[in-house]
Every structure is written in structure tokens, then in C-alpha cells.
Amino acid sequence: MSDTRRRVKVYTLNEDRQWDDRGTGHVSSTYVERLKGISLLVRAESDGSLLLESKINPNTAYQKQQDTLIVWSEAENYDLALSFQEKAGCDEIWEKICQVQGKDPSLEITQDPIDESEEERFEEMPETSHLVELPACELARLEEIADLVTSVLSSPIRREKLALALISEGYIKKLLQLFRTCEDLENREGLHHLYEIVRGVLFLNKATLFEVMFSDDCIMDVVGCLEYDPALVQPKRHREFLTKTAKFKEVIPIRDSELRQKIHQTYRVQYIQDIILPTPSVFEENFLSTLTSFIFFNKVEIVSMLQEDEKFLTEVFAQLTDEATEDAKRRELVNFFKEFCAFSQTLQPQNRDAFFKTLANLGILPALEIIMGMDDLQVRAAATDIFSYLVEFSPSMVREFVMQEPQQADDDDVLLINLVIKQMICDSDPELGGAVQLMGLLRTLIDPENMLAPTNKTEKTEFLSFFYKYCMHVLTAPLLANTAEERKDNFQTAQLLSLILELLTFCVEHHTYHIKNYIMNKDLLRRVLVLMNSKHTFLALCALRFMRRIIGLKDEYYNRYIIKGNLFEPVINALLDNGTRYNLLNSAIIELFEFIKVEDIKSLIAHIVDNFYKALESIEYVQTFKGLKGRYEQEKARQSRSLTRYRREARSLEDDEEMWFNDEEDEDDADAGVEKRVEEDFPESYGKFLGAKKVKDSEDKENLPKRTPSGSFKFTFSHSAGTTNGSSSTSSKPASSASPAAPNGSSAKVASLPAAPMVKAGLVGLVDYPDDEDEEDEEEDDEEEELSPRKRPRLGS
Numbered sequence: 001m002s003d004t005r006r007r008v009k010v011y012t013l014n015e016d017r018q019w020d021d022r023g024t025g026h027v028s029s030t031y032v033e034r035l036k037g038i039s040l041l042v043r044a045e046s047d048g049s050l051l052l053e054s055k056i057n058p059n060t061a062y063q064k065q066q067d068t069l070i071v072w073s074e075a076e077n078y079d080l081a082l083s084f085q086e087k088a089g090c091d092e093i094w095e096k097i098c099q100v101q102g103k104d105p106s107l108e109i110t111q112d113p114i115d116e117s118e119e120e121r122f123e124e125m126p127e128t129s130h131l132v133e134l135p136a137c138e139l140a141r142l143e144e145i146a147d148l149v150t151s152v153l154s155s156p157i158r159r160e161k162l163a164l165a166l167i168s169e170g171y172i173k174k175l176l177q178l179f180r181t182c183e184d185l186e187n188r189e190g191l192h193h194l195y196e197i198v199r200g201v202l203f204l205n206k207a208t209l210f211e212v213m214f215s216d217d218c219i220m221d222v223v224g225c226l227e228y229d230p231a232l233v234q235p236k237r238h239r240e241f242l243t244k245t246a247k248f249k250e251v252i253p254i255r256d257s258e259l260r261q262k263i264h265q266t267y268r269v270q271y272i273q274d275i276i277l278p279t280p281s282v283f284e285e286n287f288l289s290t291l292t293s294f295i296f297f298n299k300v301e302i303v304s305m306l307q308e309d310e311k312f313l314t315e316v317f318a319q320l321t322d323e324a325t326e327d328a329k330r331r332e333l334v335n336f337f338k339e340f341c342a343f344s345q346t347l348q349p350q351n352r353d354a355f356f357k358t359l360a361n362l363g364i365l366p367a368l369e370i371i372m373g374m375d376d377l378q379v380r381a382a383a384t385d386i387f388s389y390l391v392e393f394s395p396s397m398v399r400e401f402v403m404q405e406p407q408q409a410d411d412d413d414v415l416l417i418n419l420v421i422k423q424m425i426c427d428s429d430p431e432l433g434g435a436v437q438l439m440g441l442l443r444t445l446i447d448p449e450n451m452l453a454p455t456n457k458t459e460k461t462e463f464l465s466f467f468y469k470y471c472m473h474v475l476t477a478p479l480l481a482n483t484a485e486e487r488k489d490n491f492q493t494a495q496l497l498s499l500i501l502e503l504l505t506f507c508v509e510h511h512t513y514h515i516k517n518y519i520m521n522k523d524l525l526r527r528v529l530v531l532m533n534s535k536h537t538f539l540a541l542c543a544l545r546f547m548r549r550i551i552g553l554k555d556e557y558y559n560r561y562i563i564k565g566n567l568f569e570p571v572i573n574a575l576l577d578n579g580t581r582y583n584l585l586n587s588a589i590i591e592l593f594e595f596i597k598v599e600d601i602k603s604l605i606a607h608i609v610d611n612f613y614k615a616l617e618s619i620e621y622v623q624t625f626k627g628l629k630g631r632y633e634q635e636k637a638r639q640s641r642s643l644t645r646y647r648r649e650a651r652s653l654e655d656d657e658e659m660w661f662n663d664e665e666d667e668d669d670a671d672a673g674v675e676k677r678v679e680e681d682f683p684e685s686y687g688k689f690l691g692a693k694k695v696k697d698s699e700d701k702e703n704l705p706k707r708t709p710s711g712s713f714k715f716t717f718s719h720s721a722g723t724t725n726g727s728s729s730t731s732s733k734p735a736s737s738a739s740p741a742a743p744n745g746s747s748a749k750v751a752s753l754p755a756a757p758m759v760k761a762g763l764v765g766l767v768d769y770p771d772d773e774d775e776e777d778e779e780e781d782d783e784e785e786e787l788s789p790r791k792r793p794r795l796g797s
Helices: 087-101 115-124 139-154 156-168 170-184 188-203 206-213 219-225 236-245 256-275 289-308 310-321 327-344 349-362 364-371 378-391 397-405 416-425 434-445 459-470 472-481 491-510 513-523 524-533 536-551 556-564 568-577 582-596 602-616 624-681 684-702 755-764 774-785
Strands: 007-013 018-032 035-044 051-057 062-065 069-075 078-084
Touching: 007 069, 007 188, 007 755, 018 078, 018 087, 018 289, 018 349, 035 556, 051 078, 062 206, 062 289, 062 310, 069 087, 069 236, 069 289, 078 289, 139 156, 139 170, 139 188, 139 524, 156 206, 156 397, 170 188, 170 206, 188 206, 188 219, 219 256, 219 327, 236 256, 256 289, 256 624, 289 310, 289 327, 289 349, 310 327, 310 364, 327 349, 349 364, 349 378, 364 378, 364 416, 378 416, 378 434, 378 472, 397 416, 397 434, 397 524, 416 459, 416 472, 416 491, 434 491, 459 472, 459 513, 459 524, 472 491, 472 513, 472 524, 491 513, 491 524, 491 536, 491 774, 513 524, 513 556, 513 602, 524 536, 524 568, 524 774, 536 556, 536 568, 536 582, 556 602, 568 582, 568 602, 582 624, 602 624
Parallel strands: none
Antiparallel strands: 007 018, 007 078, 018 035, 035 051, 062 069, 069 078
């Protein structure tokens, strides 16, 4: 087990003068070769990493506060603090620091940072001046004491010496005894001096003095002294407020007396800092830094003690959710949690995370679900504040809880998010302050930007599907109800509808798929545009903004929906009804049409010009609508040119085809004329020619493509060669190559197969029967025997 005496938290002071928690670990003091000296080392208890490595510098001023704190500055704006779990561990490290610096461990501060001129001035003073001599604590010397306290505030070293003198002589309690005497005697002058003295002692900024002044038996007298500000005609009644008005309520008895005392002390010190003491000037702003630290560390301690007391928090939750708990008691329990959560906001991130995880493990969200469904307005308001702290801490944690609810509940109305929406809708505040807060929480929950947790890749899809299925109808119910025929148009309803529209506009921007389906299915935009007729201009602008976001997406799916529903009509009517008034509504509508023109959204431009231009052409103080008309005409001209070119190309194609067919007919006619003249001139020769042609035709029929064994087709061509001196000449070449000159000067002519027989042959041979191969071979052999050598095919492929 680790040594708890050396267990510490490391803090650094940030620019806002707030302490930042750097982690928890164990401290040691050892010689570090690299730093050439004894150093303070803090290693993290989680992974052993080095949280702090700080050399104990002989000239650095270290200060011990509240028995468990050591504070020092390493640079001009870099303050450090070690908060020890146990006093013994703090004392050990403090002795080591004092040993290195050669100081007395009984001191609360090793030295003060002072400039050279001040140091020289004090070196010249006699040694007897090292101790501040306090005047006797008597009524007659109060003015002298006040002057002394005020005079030392400008010197750090004199402040330290005065603080030591006040502690060593028990001077604070003597002064407070004088206060009671002055008050009994109604000695107003003495009371004014005591105000200056106590205020000056607070500005000494010493934790050891605070521990005395803020103890149970002294703090109310300190508050009493601060009531008598000389600048006031009548003293304030701070003690009366703290003792009578501000009452401490224990919703569940706190058994730990130390915790109870710490809570009282922190509240009263916070009251002194925030209410009683005037705002410090620029020169005094650092005088109360220790007071701020005192409050901060008290709060850390209180939260830690409450978290560790599991019985206390468990009992609080049990009574909070118990149906038998009285309303007044439940109200106090909820207010306790509200203050508890508000209290946690001053903590550093690590402490705050631990705090909210503890509440989540104890069941804070199921408890809130029960509380927010109650009729008590105060309880619901406090529950809303607690819910806001949880959403701010972890939206994913809240989303994970609400997505599990439909599995446990049959009624959508009892779902936590629906309870939040209903509370927003039913806000009784005329200014809808609560509704505005709840709308902000809903927007945080449905914002996809914070749904990027690496632990759950499907969170965005799952939650948005859940929200649109179970919650969206609850959110839009007031909008749909108030855009029906009978509707309210009072200011509070208009405000509520504007909040709903703001949330829906957010959905249009961030939930492209889900919101698009919802708008189409519910015809939501048409219902929203009914509000363009509202007498409340801000509501009409919200409706217009909703449409503007939709058009801004430049989604043709939305554009077709707008065109089909003729949804520009209410917008244009609102523009015309507004007349010549130059106001926000006029500018917003003009901007909508300007956007359509600039972005050249053709489908919307055509729809607007075709249906509304006659109503808009008289508007000439802007060029928007003339510009839309110009865009429209440009597009029509472009389409007309394209159509003309298309028709011209189509006509040209038809003419070419007609010319081609006419050429074929002319060739046929020419061939027929030639044949007729040949027949007339050479009747005998022409008859022989026809006989030879018939023989060739029969050969061509026999040489139609035949199927080969492989299933492909074989094309065989027959060609006749000229004969000379009764001898024939044949040659065989591939059909694709040109034939060379035949012997005896004759030429071979390649005949091409007509297209039709090729197609027919292809259609015949779709199925290949292997058994037919032998029959085909036999048929081919028979045909070859019948053919004379002269009629045998010459070219084959």
C-alpha cells in the first residue's frame, strides 16, 4: 500500500487566478544531478509519470498554509502548490525545504520576494527592527494600531513580520474582544478604526491569520467589524443575515462534524469575499489571492468528503425518488442537489468528472426523470438546473440513457427528453426564461458535432433515429396546432413558436436526411409559412429564416417540393403587404430572392418568373427581380438554341439518309437500263450470259455459311475467273486479303457475302449438336462429288 503521508495533489495558478489540478501522486525530495540540487519530485499514482520536478532554490519563498499546503512561485507568473493528504507528510517536506534554505521550520514562510532597494533599506536598519512592536491592545490606541496595519501593506517583508507578531501574541482575539466592548459602548469611532484594522489584516494575505479569523469562535466578530465601514452612514447588518436569514438545512443529517463545520466556514468566508469586502483596486488585486485559495481548497475538501460518504448520498437518492416523501422534503432534497452541482463547477476537470460519475452511478438520471414529471414548479425548475449540469458535463451519457428508455416504458410521454420538451412548452414565465434554457439543452443533445465519441461509432445515427421517432412529434405539436385554422397569436405563444422554429432551423442545417423526410411527410414548410401572416414580425422572420435555410442547401429535392406546393406565394404576399416600408422583413425577403438569383437556382427562378413576375415587376428599388427575369430569359434563350441545334442536326441526318436511299434507287435504275440495251444489241450473247448467271447464283446458295465442329461458322465464297484459250485458272486466298492478278492477265474478283444471309445463318446456329457433325461432313463430301472442278469454291475461310 502506498504511503498516504506523501500523497499530494499538484496545482498551478492560471491566468484567471484559479488553481488548476495537475494530478495526484506521491512527493519525495532527492538530489537531481541534472538540476544540481535537492529537488521536489511528484510521480503520478496512476502510471508513475513525472508530474513535478522542482529544484528547491535557496532564494525562492515557500509558504505553508492550513497545515497541509505548501505554495511557492517559480517564475513571475507561475505559482505552484502541493496539497497533502496528511499533515505529517506536509511537515516532513516543509522541514526539508527549510533545511535546504537554512530556515527555521516553525516559520510559515521562508522569505519574501523584495526588490534590491527595499533590501538595502532594511539592511541599514538596526537589528532591533526585525520584530514589529505592536501597541498595547487598548481602546485608546486603536487609531495607532490602524495606522500601523495600513502602513505595512506596501512592503512584503513588513507584512510578514506583522503577521508573525499578530499570531505570536494572540493579538487577533484581543482585537475582537475590543470590538465587543466598542459595540456595547456604541463607540462609533473605535468601531471605524476596527474596520480598518480587520480589513488590513485580511489584506496581509496570510493563511495562518485566516485560520484564526475564520474559526467558529471568531468569524462572526470579524463580520461584525466589517459592518462599520466609515464611508457608510449606517452600518450593514451582515451578521443578522448570516444568522437569521441564511439558514443551514440538513436534508439528510450530516454525521461528520468536521464536514458540517467546513460547510459553515466556507459559506461565511465566501460571503465575506463576495459581499462584504469591496472590490479590490488594481494595486490590491493580489492581496486576497490566499483568501481565494482558502475557499477553493475548502470546496475541494467538501466535495471529496461528500463523495466518500456513500451512505449519505444513497440515502438522499432513496428519499428523492420515494413516492412517500413529502413535497416539502423533496423540494429541499432537489435544492440540495442543485447547490451541490453548482458547487462542483468551481472544481477542476478531473475532480468534476469524478463528481458527476459518482452521481451517474448512484442513478441521478432515473431520479431526474421522476422529478421532472412532478407538478411542483420549484422542484421541476431545480431538476432542470441539475439536468443542465449533466448535459454540459456529458451529452453522450444523457443520450445513452434516454435511448434505453423506450425498452422500459410503453408511453412516449414519460421519456426524459419528452418531459424536457413539455416543460419547455409549458413554461409559465412570460419571458420564457426556462424555455430558452431548455431549448439550449435540447440543441446540445441533438448536435451531431458532439456525437463523435470514438467509443460509439453509431451514436449519431441511433440517437437521431430515436429522436425523430419518439420526440419530434412532441416538439412540433404546438407549431402544428397554432398553424391550423383557429390559432392564438399572443406574444407568449409567438415566443414559444419562435424557439421551436429556431430548433427546427438548426435541424435543417445539421440533420439533412432525417429532417428532410420529416418536412416532406408532414408538409411542415407549408405550415410554418402560415406564420408569415403573424402580427409579430419576429415570428414571421423566424418562419422566413426556416425557409431560407432550406433553400440555402440548394437541394433539388427541396426545390421540387417548394415548386409543387407553390410555397413562394405566402412569402411574396408578405412582401407585397409590407408595401414600401424599409424594414427587416423587407430586407430578409429581398435577400432570399437575391440568393436564388446569385446562386442561379434555375428551377426556382423559372417557377418565380412564370408565376409571380407580374406581381413583382413594379419593385424597382432593387434590381433583384429584374435580375431574376434576366436569368430566366438567358436560360430560355440557351434552351432555345440547344433545341434549334438539335432539330437542325436531326433534319440533316434525315436528309443524308434520304439522299443515300435515292442514290441506291438511281444505281438500280441505271443497271436496269444497261441490261435492256445489251439485250437489244446482243440478244444471243445476253441469253448465254443469263444462263451462266443462274449457275453462279445456285453456287452462291450452296456456299452459304456452314457450322464447323467447334460451333463457329465457315463462310465459303465462289468466284469465276475469265478463261483464255479454253483453259481455266483458279486461285485460293483468304477472304480478307485482295487477290493478286490471275494467270494469263485475268483478274480474280472477291465477292462479298450479302448481310441478310449472314444474320439468318447466325440465327440458325444458336444451338450446337455434336451428333450432327458426322452428318454435316458426309453432306459436304457428297456436294463436292457433285460439283465439277470448275464450280468448286475458290476462297474459303
